[in-house]
Amino acid sequence: DGGITQSPKYLFRKEGQNVTLSCEQNLNHDAMYxxxxxxxxxxxxxxxxxxxxxxxxxDIAEGYSVSREKKESFPLTVTSAQKNxxxxxxxxxxxxxxxxxxxxxxxxxxxx
Amino acid sequence: xxxxTQMEGPVTLSEExxxxxxxxxxxxxxxxxxxxxxxxxxxxxxxxxATKADDKGSNKGFEATYRKETTSFHLEKGSVQVxxxxxxxxxxxxxxxxxxxxFGKGTTLSVSS
Numbered sequence: 001d002g003g004i005t006q007s008p009k010y011l012f013r014k015e016g017q018n019v020t021l022s023c024e025q026n027l028n029h030d031a032m033y034x035x036x037x038x039x040x041x042x043x044x045x046x047x048x049x050x051x052x053x054x055x056x057x058x059d060i061a062e063g064y065s066v067s068r069e070k071k072e073s074f075p076l077t078v079t080s081a082q083k084n085x086x087x088x089x090x091x092x093x094x095x096x097x098x099x100x101x102x103x104x105x106x107x108x109x110x111x112x
Numbered sequence: 113x114x115x116x117t118q119m120e121g122p123v124t125l126s127e128e129x130x131x132x133x134x135x136x137x138x139x140x141x142x143x144x145x146x147x148x149x150x151x152x153x154x155x156x157x158x159x160x161x162a163t164k165a166d167d168k169g170s171n172k173g174f175e176a177t178y179r180k181e182t183t184s185f186h187l188e189k190g191s192v193q194v195x196x197x198x199x200x201x202x203x204x205x206x207x208x209x210x211x212x213x214x215f216g217k218g219t220t221l222s223v224s225s
Contacts, residue, residue, distance in 0.1 A: 006155075033212055042201065042217040043156075058212060090155055099144050099163075099205035101213055103155035 002027050004104035006091050011109045013078065013085060021076045021107045023091035030096045032074035036060060037088040037106075046089075049074055078109060086111050114139045118202050118216035125192055125223050133187040133219045135176075135202035143204040145169075145178055145185040146213065150199045159187075159200070192223045 004025045013019045023032065031050045035043040045058030049068040063082025068074055074093075078085045088108050092101040119134040137143065144163045148156040160169030165180035174189045185202060199220050203213040 004155075035212075040217060042215040043213075045212040048212055092156075099213075100146070100158060100161060102158070103148075105155045106153075 004091060004093055004102060006089075006104040006107050008107060009105070011107055012112050013109060014112050016080045018077055018079050019109070021078070021089055021091075021109070023074045023076065023104060025072055025074075025091075025093045025102075025104075027093055027095070027102065028071070029093035029102075030071065031094045032068070033092040033094075033101060034058075034064075034066065034074070034076045035090045035092065037090060043090065046076065085109055114143070114204060114206055114214050116202050116204055116214055116216035118200075118219050121218075121220040123219060123221045125221070127194055127223055127225050128191045129223075131187070131189040131192045131196075131221065133200055133202075133221070135185045135187065135216060137183050137185065137202075137204050139183075139204055139206055141206055142180075143206050145176070146203040146205070147174070147176055147185070147187050148201045148203060148215075150201065150218070152198070156201065192221070194223045194225050197221055197223045 007022045033048040034046040037043050044060050047066045049055035065077045090106045091104040094101045115138045117136050146161045147159040149159045150156050160171045162169040162178035168177045176185050176187045199218045201218045202216040
């Protein structure tokens with residue numbers, strides 16, 4: 001089955017720790033995205049990538065980093081510089097030339 | 113700038129009631145419009161979309177019509193079910209594939225039997 005997988009489903013971060021959220025897709029999509037969802041605030045864009053080895057900052061990139069070494073993978077690192085990381089993180093992808101985005105099941109990040 | 117405004121929730125309905133969730137947008141150019149649905153603890157699923165004025169998107173009994181004159185894309189369903197309980201997001205894309213969607217804040221729908 002084609003789709004987007006995110007892992008883990010739940011992630012706990014200690015103060016001062018960097019954590020990495022995984023996002024993998026087997027849809028052969030070129031573009032991938034990371035969004036953050038907070039209650040009552042909708043989705044906000046963190047980073048996006050249109051091709052391998054290239055990515056752009058979104059609206060709330062501070063405290064986050066990404067890499068795009070493979071077409072199917074777009075991991076997100078939440079660094080210790082992100083002071084309020086507790087949120088639901090959603091990864092999405094889209095086909096070249098298409099606007100419709102397809103979402104993974106999400107990772108919930110909690111701070112210990 | 114580009115933005116999406118949705119009616120605030122929660123919306124609480126009885127089963128078989130008529131549903132409307134309002135969505136208006138501000139955008140330069142001619143955006144594509146989307147409705148996504150999110151069930152508890154899950155990611156977003158595309159519900160329907162429309163790419164040009166007067167287009168009607170439809171899926172699973174839900175409908176929305178792209179109204180350029182009122183910059184709206186209201187979601188409707190004639191008879192809701194308990195299984196429709198979810199959060200609904202209106203979103204737009206400014207016709208640049210590979211760029212991010214702009215989302216409204218979401219509207220929570222709760223349907224009781």
